Amino acid sequence: MGLIDVKSYAAGQWISPDESARNFENAVTGDTLGRAGNGSLDVQTMLDHARNVGGPNLRKMTFHDRARLIKALATHLNSQKQALYDLSYATGGTFSDHQIDIDGGIGTMFVFASKGRREMPDSNIYLDGEVEQLSKNGTFLGQHIATSLQGVAVHINAFNFPVWGMLEKLAPTLLAGVPAIVKPATATCYVTELAVRIMLESGLLPEGALQLVSGGLGDMLDRLDCQDVVSFTGSAQTAFKLRSAPHILKNSIRFVAEQDSLNASILGPDAVVGTPEFDLFIKEVQREMTAKAGQKCTAVRRIFAPQTQVEAVIEALSARLAKTVIGDPQAKGTRMGALVSNSQKHDVLEKANIIGTEAERVYGDPENFALNNADANKGAFLPPMLYHCASPDTAERIHDTEAFGPVSTIMGYSDLEHAIRLVNRGQGSLVASVITHDPDVAREAVLGAAAFHGRLYFNNRDSMKESTGHGAPLPHLVHGGPGRAGGGEEMGGVRGVMHYMQRTAIQGSPEILSAISSKWVPGAKxxxxxxxxxxxxxxxxxxxxxxxxxxxxxxxxxxxxxxxxxxxxxxxxxxxxxxxxxxxxxxxxxxxxxxxxxxxxxxxxxxxxxxxxxxxxxxxxxxxxxxxxxxxxxxxxxxxxxxxxxxxxxxxxxxxxxxxxxxxxxxxxxxxxxxxxx
Structure with a gap:
């Protein structure tokens, strides 16, 4: 097919790329696939359109109305997802990878739609907590409420999930009654553009509720105010640059960041060779190293095992990785595709070399690996690479360098306290997992490590058949983490909606509170x-x-x-x-x-x-x-x-x-x- 011109959607119009556009490539062949970007995009008009048209249209709707809208959008996307699958192969992912991205994103919308109907009122005002009695006789009361922000949400998304990354932000934003301007990463923006087209062409969205920037944002962030929100997913370096901009700081503009982190998995001291937990651990780590070629913000980057089990883990994990067929994601038998681009491949190799200064590569040679119906000299292919760090206590770069690809490092620990200390050296992550059948191990891990992680995932023989996996953020639970992970939260049911609303304390008589809340308060008429x-x-x-x-x-x-x-x-x-x-x-x-x-x-x-x-x-x-x-x-x-x-x-x-x-x-x-x- 010919080159793809990825357009932006601004104030009701599709805008083509101009001479400032950037090219992006087919991850499998390395060929130029298309271009995106328009340096003359009128960002102020986009903001005005969102604030003056999209916001009022959404705020007219109740939470239940918006929930029904989200469900209808998800249903429509679900009926058109084959086109998204077909286009997504150029990102390097396999069909299973596309399901994570596309089906996962649509499923997230369905969850938010359900929660909006079941956990939020058929109203425009959300009640946050119970009524507080502020007087002896109950004639003066208090209540926390939340109302829609009267601005716009600017979503800056990462390349690895062009559909899910958009929809998991868009669903709570729309439910909150706030219009969104979506800015996908250029490398995979063509998939996002198609998803946006499908939603817009459905006729379901109110005018101004959704706009798209394919390419750069220009000076849009410098034009935001206190009613706006920036929700960012990407590297810590980019997050720091954006959130520390003088305009963002001066105006206290809400900035929600979900950034790279050194997620870990711990093999519990009880999970020795021969137990179901040991086999489960190997399976989970292999899946996290190879799904989407390791390009997941939740992928396992550091592996911790009892010192006595390290060799057994290396042997079992290497054997399982050896069965992972790499190549053209559309070729029969392929289980792992390419990275998103050759520039990303080079970045992963650079980071792997840094890790290699403190660890020995024990599996995977980027210069010598088999490919299924693909050319290693053109496509962005790498094999899974497993490193072993024999001295994790003195190592530094192992605990601060993320190779955003199929790269992970195993380290030994002497006891659980030692394992927790090593895990926490990542200085904050999105998720850490502990594979154990011992409840006391789980409790000790929570007390020692929960403060450093946005999610702790425990799995064993009792839950393994129904568990969703270390790397699967769920819309019911918060997705984010402290420190290096960005300090923000996304999803989490109604918690995620609250990022786009203002919490306000109201005070008054029972009659006043009843009128505001549409809920009768004792003492009211x-x-x-x-x-x-x-x-x-x-x-x-x-x-x-x-x-x-x-x-x-x-x-x-x-x-x-x-x-x-x-x-x-x-x-x-x-x-x-x-x-x-x-x-x-x-x-x-x-x-x-x-x-x-x-x-x-x-x-x-x-x-x-x-x-x-x-x-x-x-x-x-x-x-x-x-x-x-x-x-x-x-x-x-x-x-x-x-x-x-x-x-x-x-x-x-x-x-x-x-x-x-x-x-x-x-x-x-x-x-x-x-x-x-x-």
Whole structure:
């Protein structure tokens, strides 16, 4: 095919490369594949378009609306992913590598869509934590909320994941209600451009929600303000240059960095040859060295094994690496493709030479290795290279040099404390793994190493069949790490969304907080229900709608019958003298669950209606014991409503039980599923 002109998408227009464009190559053949970049791109117009068009369009939508948008985009991408697979072979990756990138990115979008619907409200305001009581009588309260930033998110992505790297940032950004300008690495920007085209041509995205810069950003970062976010993935050197720019520092512009790190894997002291853990360790390390030709920010760069196991690990790992067929990623039998470019290949070799000053290469010769249907003189191919460092305590470069390719170094440790000390010398990483069947080893590793790592991955015979692997960041959990890893976090479910929102503390009366949060707060105005609330559909119910029930007396016969019927004959309900010796009770008292059962009997409407199911209760507390002769009554209020699917939504009810003296005896939140129609 002819050369690819990779375009930018700015303010609703596709912009072709100009004379300032940079060429990029086919990683397999070494031939020039295309060009990208436009030095005259109007970055201020792009920013204005995002802020003035994209942002307002997204902020009109609720979190649930945005979650549905993300799901629809993921579904559309999934239907078009073969075209992304086909194009991605030029990056040097195998089909399995493309699945990590493309399927992984689409899967991440689905997770954020699900979390947006299940963990965030059908509103524009996110409630962060519970209401804080700031006054004695509860008339002055506090609440943390989060709202969409009114700027733009600039995403600067790395070359190794042109699809996943974009989508794992884009999903939480859109869910937060913030427009994005995506800037992929030039080496693989052609794959990102296709993914962006697919999303834009779907017609699903609001105008201004997504723009693309293929090539350089120009002075865009110098035009950002306090409502903007920069999210960066790449080298520590580039991250430092960008985040330390005077304009970024002066304006306290949010800068989220996920950068290179020296991730490690520890073979536990219990995982000796012959155990399932030893075999698992070899398999995991080999996979991390060869998947995407080692071009993963989470790949294992340092391997730690008990000193007595080092030789066995080298032998077993070398044997497994020897079975890895390298070559054209489309050729039958190939298991590892090329690096992304010949310049990246040269960089890896330079870094490997530095590692070689402190370690001996025990497997893999970059000057002599077999290739499957490929030319080593043209393509960016390297074999897996395993080094052994015999003196890890005195070594320096082993612990600060990352060869971003199929290169790893094994080191021996004397005991677990020694292993942890060596692992931490990486000065912060995205992930470290520990393969062990000993829970005490896992706990000691957490206490010693967690502060230096964004993720700790433990695996053994119990979890190995379902585990996702050392190198697989999951959208449910944060992806990032301290120190050398950048100090930032990405993904992590709603935590990732919060990077694109502002947390604000609000203070006021219960009525004010209820109006802001769309969630009824005790003490706010109660609206008398026009009919029994269980006869009203999801949409008919209003926040704060309340009924007060008639009282019911609790008798000694009730308590004894409940005890006999349930088998709960705890002494506080059956033995008056024993109960009086308990500092919590005045004598025999009613069961807490008896109170809940009687409360339900007081407020439930028994006939068929919009209430489909009781799905549970939250935050149950018993405040005051109830004796025989006391009575209870119930206040039932609509606290919050959340749509769940096309037919019904969740209603959260605030339930308060009081006694004959209007003292609270119990409080909880009841969850029901209510139909939209009668």
């Amino acid at each position: 109660e609206t008398p229900a026009p009919a029994h609330p269980f006869t009203r559909t999801f949409h008919e119910l209003t926040i704060g709608e309340t009924i007060h029930t008639a009282p019911r007396e609790i008798t000694l016969a009730d308590i004894e019958h409940f005890a006999e019927f349930t088998g709960d004959t705890f002494y506080a309900h059956m033995d008056d003298a024993a109960a009086k010796r308990n500092p919590f009770f005045p004598g025999r008292v009613a069961h807490g669950y008896l109170l809940l059962s009687f409360a339900a009997g007081l407020f439930v409407e028994p006939n068929e209606g919009p209430v489909l199911a009781n799905t549970g209760l939250d935050n149950l507390r018993f405040m005051k014991p109830v004796e025989a002769g006391d009575s209870i009554k119930v206040r039932l209020s609509v606290k919050h409503k959340t749509p769940r699917n096309e037919d019904y939504g969740e209603v959260r009810w605030h339930v308060t039980l009081t006694n004959q003296d209007d003292e609270k005896v119990a409080e909880y939140e009841l969850l029901t599923m209510n139909a939209y129609t009668s």
